[in-house]
Amino acid sequence: MVWDWEIDGWIVLAGALAAACAAVLGSFLLLRRLSLLGDAISHSVLPGIAAAFLFTGERASWSIFIGAAITGLATVWLIESIRRHGNVEESASIGIVFTSMFALGLVMIVRAGDNVDLDPSCILYGNLETSILDVVATPMGEIPRVVLTLSGVFLLNLLAVTVFYKEWKVTTFDAAYAQSQGIPSRFFHYLLASLVAITCIAAFEAVGNILVIAVLIVPAAISFLWTGRLSTMLAVSVATAIVIAVTGHMAAIWLPPLAGLRSVNSAAMMSVAAGLFLAVTILVSPRGGWLYQRWQQFVIARKILQDDVLAYLYRLQEQSDAPENPSVSREVSGSATPLRFRRSEIARKLHASKARMEQAIQQLVSRKAIVVQGDEVQLTDLGLGEAQNLVRSHRLWEQYLSLETNLPDDKVHPHAESWEHFTNSSMRGALDQRTGSAPTDPHGRAIPPESAG
Numbered sequence: 001m002v003w004d005w006e007i008d009g010w011i012v013l014a015g016a017l018a019a020a021c022a023a024v025l026g027s028f029l030l031l032r033r034l035s036l037l038g039d040a041i042s043h044s045v046l047p048g049i050a051a052a053f054l055f056t057g058e059r060a061s062w063s064i065f066i067g068a069a070i071t072g073l074a075t076v077w078l079i080e081s082i083r084r085h086g087n088v089e090e091s092a093s094i095g096i097v098f099t100s101m102f103a104l105g106l107v108m109i110v111r112a113g114d115n116v117d118l119d120p121s122c123i124l125y126g127n128l129e130t131s132i133l134d135v136v137a138t139p140m141g142e143i144p145r146v147v148l149t150l151s152g153v154f155l156l157n158l159l160a161v162t163v164f165y166k167e168w169k170v171t172t173f174d175a176a177y178a179q180s181q182g183i184p185s186r187f188f189h190y191l192l193a194s195l196v197a198i199t200c201i202a203a204f205e206a207v208g209n210i211l212v213i214a215v216l217i218v219p220a221a222i223s224f225l226w227t228g229r230l231s232t233m234l235a236v237s238v239a240t241a242i243v244i245a246v247t248g249h250m251a252a253i254w255l256p257p258l259a260g261l262r263s264v265n266s267a268a269m270m271s272v273a274a275g276l277f278l279a280v281t282i283l284v285s286p287r288g289g290w291l292y293q294r295w296q297q298f299v300i301a302r303k304i305l306q307d308d309v310l311a312y313l314y315r316l317q318e319q320s321d322a323p324e325n326p327s328v329s330r331e332v333s334g335s336a337t338p339l340r341f342r343r344s345e346i347a348r349k350l351h352a353s354k355a356r357m358e359q360a361i362q363q364l365v366s367r368k369a370i371v372v373q374g375d376e377v378q379l380t381d382l383g384l385g386e387a388q389n390l391v392r393s394h395r396l397w398e399q400y401l402s403l404e405t406n407l408p409d410d411k412v413h414p415h416a417e418s419w420e421h422f423t424n425s426s427m428r429g430a431l432d433q434r435t436g437s438a439p440t441d442p443h444g445r446a447i448p449p450e451s452a453g
Contacts, residue, residue, distance in 0.1 A: 015249060018150055
């Protein structure tokens with residue numbers, strides 16, 4: 001199929017507007033932990049749609065928006081009432097209300113189907129390709145009615161968020177504080193429900209219930225995984241929604257011939273695109289992405305092994321005055337006696353594979369913490385300072401745990417071994433104060449002084 005701006009351009013614009021309308025509100029639904037509420041409202045407005053059709057017999061009537069808003073508010077009120085008076089958790093009350101309301105709406109739509117031009121499948125799946133054929137004459141030429149409607153709803157949502165941005169922000173992150181400052185949290189809760197209901201009904205004819213549910217939450221979830229600021233999250237949500245709409249329609253044009261199909265629903269492909277974007281984000285995002293977490297774990301494990309090597313070398317150096325140690329090789333140079341240790345022995349003691357140990361040794365050499373000659377390694381002054389602080393952290397933690405938690409002496413080592421890698425100089429100072437600057441740890445080993453190296 002070939003791209004036709006007269007058709008495909010309007011389809012993409014309508015889909016992008018529908019997705020952007022929902023994305024503006026979806027960020028607040030997600031942050032308020034009300035993602036399921038958006039799903040509930042998008043289903044529960046069906047009785048309002050059907051009732052408005054039954055009373056007016058028209059599809060393009062403000063009564064539809066009024067009916068949707070009323071039903072959306074009624075949904076929120078019912079959910080709150082069941083949760084408060086029925087003593088059930090919020091997710092259960094949402095499930096009760098939205099399934100009941102959705103079933104009622106489907107029954108009403110089917111009953112009204114003989115008298116009103118209303119197709120249940122369009123409500124569920126949308127009809128983006130034909131909705132643009134219903135045009136309205138404007139000074140700028142003929143524009144699809146659905147584009148005008150969605151543009152108006154997008155501006156309404158954008159205006160509501162912009163004008164009351166501070167109130168949305170406060171009531172979203174700290175409703176109790178907002179209430180104490182005279183900001184009506186409940187009012188904004190119901191305003192959000194009303195805007196979601198209006199957005200759902202505006203988008204139903206074009207993209208259907210399924211895509212509305214997807215774009216209410218998916219763009220917000222994607223942006224949440226990429227940024228930690230609300231203003232940036234809102235902008236990224238809208239941009240993501242637009243990209244989803246464009247990508248989905250392009251896939252609906254070019255993929256079917258490759259799969260031997262005549263055509264697919266554009267709104268459905270937009271939903272698929274939304275799911276794929278979310279899956280990729282879950283893999284690679286810097287805020288909790290699976291691959292990013294695996295990489296962070298790898299980096300931390302590599303650092304811990306390097307720390308373990310330094311600490312082990314320091315402990316061996318402490319024992320150097322003891323009887324001959326098979327892992328120690330002495331080399332006299334003037335009055336100094338630098339000690340070298342066999343890395344094969346270090347790897348065995350630390351239970352590290354040869355490959356991991358080689359990698360750790362190379363990293364330590366590049367950091368100028370050790371020097372290597374053949375199979376033997378030696379701490380530099382810089383490495384000695386790092387190792388001394390690591391051992392100091394470990395023994396301070398052991399002393400602290402022994403004093404504050406009354407753990408047996410043989411139980412404090414595993415905890416101290418974990419925390420020593422994440423203890424900085426200020427924390428060591430605080431631990432030293434809390435332990436009364438004890439000279440030794442619970443095992444009687446000297447706690448070394450702080451090294452400035």
